[in-house]
Amino acid sequence: MTDITMIRSAAARLKGHARRTPLLSSPFLDEIAGRRVFVKPECLQHTGSFKYRGARSAVSALDPDARARGVIAFSSGNHAQGVALAAREHGVASVIIMPGDSPRMKIDNTRALGAEVVLYDRATEDRDAIGARLAGERGLTLIKPYDEPQVIAGQGTIGLEIAEDAVALGVAKADVLVCCGGGGLTSGIALALEADAPGLRARPCEPQGFDDVTRSLVSGKIERNARLSGSLCDAIVTPQPGEITFPIMQRLCGPGLVVSEDQCLHAMALAWSRLKVVAEPGGAVALAAALFHADQIEGDAVFATISGGNVDAEVFQTALARFA
Amino acid sequence: MTDITMIRSAAARLKGHARRTPLLSSPFLDEIAGRRVFVKPECLQHTGSFKYRGARSAVSALDPDARARGVIAFSSGNHAQGVALAAREHGVASVIIMPGDSPRMKIDNTRALGAEVVLYDRATEDRDAIGARLAGERGLTLIKPYDEPQVIAGQGTIGLEIAEDAVALGVAKADVLVCCGGGGLTSGIALALEADAPGLRARPCEPQGFDDVTRSLVSGKIERNARLSGSLCDAIVTPQPGEITFPIMQRLCGPGLVVSEDQCLHAMALAWSRLKVVAEPGGAVALAAALFHADQIEGDAVFATISGGNVDAEVFQTALARFA
The missing domain is CATH 3.40.50.1100 (Rossmann fold)
Known part of the structure; x- marks a missing residue:
């Protein structure tokens, strides 16, 4: 099972291969969120996503x-x-x-x-x-997409980087919002934060109608989505949390956050105008939560992942036309 | 006058404030250019540009x-x-x-x-x-925009970072393509490379019709642009090279490269689809040169700056509609 030792080993194997993504920020986003917002743009990772x-x-x-x-x-x-x-x-x-x-x-x-x-x-x-x-x-x-210990360990390297950067920023306590499908990214980050930044807490973020993880965390057992397609956020939609990932999330994560598709499109437009990065709809879920569900978040700083940037031009243009 | 000591001092003053931008790459861009392309995305800098x-x-x-x-x-x-x-x-x-x-x-x-x-x-x-x-x-x-030694020193910190990353990549000899207006960025980078990566050579890149630096380097004296507006690349259009920047570029830079506006829009679309970053038209000039003027470049690797990403939504949508 994935633990911090596996995550550190994965980081060693990824060194010089995976891109060490920076944390981005903008005073304009801070103003919307009412706190400092630090964005981890995994859209800049090779192949355009954390995967x-x-x-x-x-x-x-x-x-x-x-x-x-x-x-x-x-x-x-x-x-x-x-x-x-x-x-x-x-x-x-x-x-x-x-x-x-x-x-x-x-x-x-x-x-x-x-x-x-x-x-x-x-x-x-x-x-x-x-x-x-x-x-x-x-x-x-x-190679399974999320319910696989070495995959979770690889995604967890993002948590190591966030923990390291949080120290440099002087942020000891904050929520870390994570775009969540099957839970590989969320559980990996949660494990890394547990070890390296115990004051930071991972929270899964999902699109409305596909909030299986959020509901599972509430009920204490694995819940399924009623449908599996029709989301603009298709990249992060899975039937249910993973068998391996869910117990990790249950032990370590804060409550889930659920955003609308319009909020995702709006967050995509703001990532474009204020951070100069490209987010796909599913990749903008966590940023949307940071910006538009600020009342559900505590503390004077928040971290948000952008999990990927592989989006069709038409969808992206829709986001700009409506919200830029 | 700006020298490497001033650039290193500027880097020390900027540490913890300016963002240390990564180098981005994509096998899809390498294929277009016929060599490895490393992009320095200063659009990710605070305020969305190297400035x-x-x-x-x-x-x-x-x-x-x-x-x-x-x-x-x-x-x-x-x-x-x-x-x-x-x-x-x-x-x-x-x-x-x-x-x-x-x-x-x-x-x-x-x-x-x-x-x-x-x-x-x-x-x-x-x-x-x-x-x-x-x-x-x-x-x-x-605070002048480019003909000011401490401004040039600040832009030169980008050259220090490129030099450092080039060593890590094992690239000892390559052209470094720089989006060029008055020459602050180009001359700063050129000075940094002279000291830290003498096998790397800065080359100014300009839009057609506003190629004052390219022509000045050919004639050996300061040439002016015939007009000052009407370029999609307005952010990098200046009347002529600076009095301070031109002698530096003359001493250190390779020949200029000139690209069309369509090539800039195309490079913007490719930066969007392949690197997941937002380039403004003037900020895409160097990437356009790397991708579409490969025959004027030597070596198996090339560096290109993206100088900024502050672009109107309409212009950006045009780039996507035409080239994405």
Whole structure:
């Protein structure tokens, strides 16, 4: 199970590979939030999202024989690109299983990063069966997107960096708002903060209608989302919290925060105008919570992750047209 | 006159205040350029442009009595915001003289950073006379945008960071492409590279029709632009190279590179999609040169600055609509 030792080992393996993202801030955002806002822009990470950290952590942790046979992942999005790049950097094959109706650009990007993309028909084919067959035939190792200890450890390296920067800023106590899907990023950051910055507390942030983690933390058991698609924040929507991630979040995280899609678009426009970075809708959830749910946050400072920046031009233009 | 000692002193004064911007890269940009491209995103700097560095360097270098009386600057753009923030951080007054027809947002942003904005009528009033009167009455010190040794020293800190990162990347020889207006950024970077990375060579990049520095380097004397407005890259358009900056560029810089406005818009769209950062048109000039004038560049790696990201939503949406 992931612990701080695994996170530090992941940080050592990622050093010189994952980008050490800075903390960004703007007096204009501080004014909206009524406190200092420090933004961790993982959109600037390789492949445009934090997922590269977990993917590279997992691929680099494999024993050399298993790694040489290659890896496989199910993803149409950020995890796919993270795994593809991590595999290529290790000189091993990656197979990414994607729905045939995935956006062309995501397929092309994943292929351009060296992955073999296998498309399947959502209506007639069984994704897991295809994956199992390919994995069995070739001896590929499955890299899960969040419920995997080495993936959680990789995402946790973000928490180490936030803890280090918080000391430099003189912030000893604050909420750390995290864009949350399956909980890999949230639980990894929570574990790192527990060790290195016990006054900082991770809190999951989710879009309305897909607040499975927030509800699970309230009820004390794993709750599912009523639906799985139709969110602008698709990149961070999962059916339910992970079996591994949920107990970590339950032990360490503060209450969840839930934001509307309009608030995400507004936060995207403000990240554009005030921080000069590109956030995808799901990646703007935590910033939206910091800015527009300030009454649910305590203290004179808050940290917010931007988990990714892989967004279609049309959606981005909508955010600018409405809120910039 | 600015030298490496002044630049190192400026770096010491800026430490903990100016943001240490990372180098960004993308395999997709490398492919377009045919070599590795490392981007220095000064759009992520405080106030959204490199100008904060020079402004803070200059304000912090003033003797305490002069500084206490306050500072004054002529600018409707990035230099104004840099001076305003630097003055506020020192607890001193700043007066910014701007044309009355400046975009509302620029006026508002500069005021929000604590400056007293004095508007003048371009048709009927003499900017310099207004400035001289205010400076005389209040004992304000003028902070020039580029032809000022401490401003050049502040911009030069970017060159120190590029030199340091180049060593870590193992790049000993490369061109460093710099968005160039009056030459403060270019000459500062050139001086820093001369000292810390003699195999790296600064090269000014300019928009077509406003290539005064490029032509001046060819002719060996200061050449003027035929016109001063009408460029999408207004933020970096100046009448001619500075009296102080030009001799430095003449001694140290490689030939200039000239790009079209369409190439700037295209580079903005690629910075958005591949690096997840926001570039203004003038701020994208060097990246455009790296990507679309690769035949004028030597070596297997190139550095490009993004000098700023303060751009109107409409212009940005045009870039996305046309090139994303």
